Amino acid sequence: MVGVSVEIADIDGLPEGVAEHFREQGIEELYPPQGEAVEAGISEGESVVASVPTASGKTLIAELAMLTSVARGGKALYIVPLRALASEKKAEFEEFEQYGVDVGVSTGNYDSDGDWLASKDIVVATSEKVDSLVRNGAQWVDDLTCVVADEVHLVDDSHRGPTLEVTLAKLRKLNDQLQTVALSATVGNADEIADWLDATLVDSTWRPIDLQKGVLYGQALHLDDGSKKQISRGNEKATAALVEDTLTDEGSSLVFVNSRRNAEAAAKRLADVTRDYLDPEERDRLREIAAEIRDASDTQTSDDLADAVAKGAAFHHAGLASDHRSLVEDAFRERLVKVISATPTLAAGVNTPSRRVIVRDWRRYDGDVGGMAPLDVLEVHQMFGRAGRPGLDPYGEAVLIANSHDELDELFDRYVWADPEPVRSKLAAEPALRTHILATVASGFADSEDELVSFLERTLYATQTDETGRLETVTDNVLEYLERNEFLEREADGGLRATGLGHRVSQLYVDPMSAAEIIHGLRAADDRPTALGLYHLVARTPDMYELYLRSGDREEYTELAYEREPEFLGSMPSEFDDNAFEDWLSALKTARLLEDWASELDEDDITERYGVGPGDIRGKVETAEWLLNAAERLAGELDLEFGAAIREARKRVEYGVRDELLDLAGVRNVGRKRARRLYEVGIESRADLREADKSVVLGALRGRRKTAESILENVGRKDPDLEGVEADGDATAEATTATGSDDGGQQSLGDFE
């Protein structure tokens, strides 16, 4: 079937007008892999695994499957690996709304209501969200006729892979006619994935735009076609020379490095290169963007980023606030920012193609190995895949950097010539099975051990392993764990039944081990728990990512641990049990960060104190909110007291305020800063705000008339009109000195797209 040319017009079964639409977009003849997918029956409901390079038209393959399925009266689901990609895909699919195709999105933070999605023809969601919807018995899931799994090679990921794997297995069990389309990067064993999904494999290395791969050593860039290119460099470092070389060809570059600090340092250095390649108009635009970056957050990271961006360079990593990220990504796409130095976040995230991709660091610290470990071939190839913008760049170029002749050879062997490693299921690990076995039993996919095992037979793991018994052994351990914690009951005949608590845990979507830890901690509490105690409790569950303990931290937090020992829920591990104690301290560090946030400490003080970025605060807060909600529900389920204390701790962390501001901070348009200012002039509650003297309110809000009016309206004041009202000078002065800031900025974390 190779080399067959297929045109859009040849495809039957698309909704009315869609074929015409594609033609208007300039899509007539399909790319070869797309044609192969059509040959394989993608538009006739056949399952297909497409293993193709990035940017070679995977989206169209998915669209052909989903649109024809919808046209036959069906319903399609598109599973994305990242929340940020959900909105991107939604926007793409909304193109088809004019032909009567309704699109909906569901992720943890974006819209979502199970029933509301029932009327949509195409639903975009993360694999975790789909899993959650299935657990909660969303009815419309039964109506699905087509599911697309994007970046399906992520089943290899030990944290999130099993969820995708189990979710696909569940959807396929619900409907054995389900058309399954899996989109994958080029991997070593796409055939195994196709076998697993009973799909036809479309395996192609075809790219719409030429990609040259190479390794730079000294001044010579050795390319994979055997040619060499001279990269002149004076005193410049290799990376800077490559970036400058791209700039002379009016192209931009993406530099992948192995740590946040390296990304920031590299951006600072590269800014000195890019600054000489900006025209006056670009300089102006960049200055504006830099100002927006400074507005987004008042931290050192923010300033450093703004400084770099003003000169045409930027860094990108997970410590950035989400505003920062999108500003940088947009500016790069607009070709204003000429280079981004980034950690691997960018390789997996939203689309940011670039003329040249430079993989500067090919080794990364890995705690499990105890040192630097080489990146996976697949990972490096994903980075390479960002090179070249179809239709815009003449070609893409992906470059590694060698520091010796031996390394030059090694990099060619290891990454340029090498095939990616095979994708391996990570399901047979306790943490993964703990949560998925409970959910599988709780949502009725198995009510006996036999059924459970036969369900697990539908996973990729089962098709890959020849190690008999491993799954059974782990399953048995997990069942025992779940039974011991009263999430599950095992009957003599092998029957399995989730308890009320087990159902609750499954629905809350927390790791059963997190739930067990929370329950244990709450049961150990005699008095009303403090906020710190509760923050520590959730921070030490496996669902909260650990903060790194730096040198000196151990001492500092050990002291704090003894100082505040009475507040902790449950007993502290012995100081001599090294691992357990370290984890406990690390959780304490997280807990105190949350406490600082909920005590109105400024964002920049927190980032400095804990060595984190603004985006990390956001992440911790979000996770804490989620887990505290789970804690409150679990307490309710078990009739434990302290529900009110948990709720208060959650609200405090949500708004980032002390308890006296909880009432005010809940008002729309009032965040932690404004609530504090109002409080300082004697307005302590919503009731006060409804009655307060308008000039005092206006003064506390720095004379911002419009803001003040909308706040008064939001709090339900009858006469929010501020016409003719003058700001109370005393209130203004007092508020200004009290906060020491003059921009009136609300430090809000509630920034979702």
Place this chain on the structure above:
DNA sequence: CCGGGCTAGTTCTAGACAGCATGTC
């Protein structure tokens, strides 16, 4: 007295999903 440039020693390490009920500037 100050600052630049060098070296040897020290420090520190990627990422990001989920509930629920509504709304930051």
Place this chain on the structure above:
DNA sequence: CTAGAACTAGCCCGG
């Protein structure tokens, strides 16, 4: 069992 870039402190040197 495994690394390495970037930062830091301390030093020398020249002006």
